[in-house]
Amino acid sequence: MRRWLVIVVFGLRYRVKISGIENIPTNGPVLLLGNHVSYIDWAFVQWATSRTIRFVMHEDFYNIPILKWFWRAVKVICVRPSNSRRALESVIDVLEDQHIVGIFPEGEISRTGELLEFKRGFEKILSGTRTDLAVIPFAVNNMCGSMLSKTHRVDSASSYIIFRRKVHIHFGEDLSKNVNRLSAREAVRALLD
Numbered sequence: 001m002r003r004w005l006v007i008v009v010f011g012l013r014y015r016v017k018i019s020g021i022e023n024i025p026t027n028g029p030v031l032l033l034g035n036h037v038s039y040i041d042w043a044f045v046q047w048a049t050s051r052t053i054r055f056v057m058h059e060d061f062y063n064i065p066i067l068k069w070f071w072r073a074v075k076v077i078c079v080r081p082s083n084s085r086r087a088l089e090s091v092i093d094v095l096e097d098q099h100i101v102g103i104f105p106e107g108e109i110s111r112t113g114e115l116l117e118f119k120r121g122f123e124k125i126l127s128g129t130r131t132d133l134a135v136i137p138f139a140v141n142n143m144c145g146s147m148l149s150k151t152h153r154v155d156s157a158s159s160y161i162i163f164r165r166k167v168h169i170h171f172g173e174d175l176s177k178n179v180n181r182l183s184a185r186e187a188v189r190a191l192l193d
Contacts (some may be wrong), residue, residue, distance in 0.1 A: 020171035036104035074130035087168040113144030118181035139191035
């Protein structure tokens with residue numbers, strides 16, 4: 001249901017190409033790790049799979065009044081810096097309940113379009129899980145410079161109205177539970193067009 005909602009909302013503006021979707025298991029726990037170049041990267045990742053993805057979001061964005069009801073409805077996992085331990089426990093619980101969790105390990109949207117350093121939070125999640133899970137890297141390509149990114153190369157208003165932006169979502173192979181932030185970052189970098 002969530003996937004179709006995303007397609008309906010964003011389908012008129014974006015043409016999405018998906019590759020590597022076979023790397024996401026059809027059941028069982030999965031941790032998705034990818035780059036963050038726009039405010040709607042999560043939507044493209046959800047577009048790719050019929051499995052519901054529980055994304056992790058900083059409380060500053062989660063608490064935007066006009067959107068908070070939506071984040072609750074799609075079961076976003078809110079991260080409060082003052083209580084990050086509880087957020088990590090929530091993510092571990094969701095994974096151990098056999099769901100997919102999506103994380104943008106850069107911790108913020110890139111202002112240059114370049115891949116930022118990965119934070120250590122996902123490593124703590126992996127070390128805290130007691131179950132085997134797939135760790136799948138992904139890359140959102142061609143959102144840098146869009147009106148919903150933080151880069152300076154912004155689409156003109158006419159291109160925003162007339163043209164459908166092509167976006168490529170590429171999923172890589174399972175990295176295994178022993179992956180660290182440097183090797184995960186390199187795996188995501190390899191998927192960037």
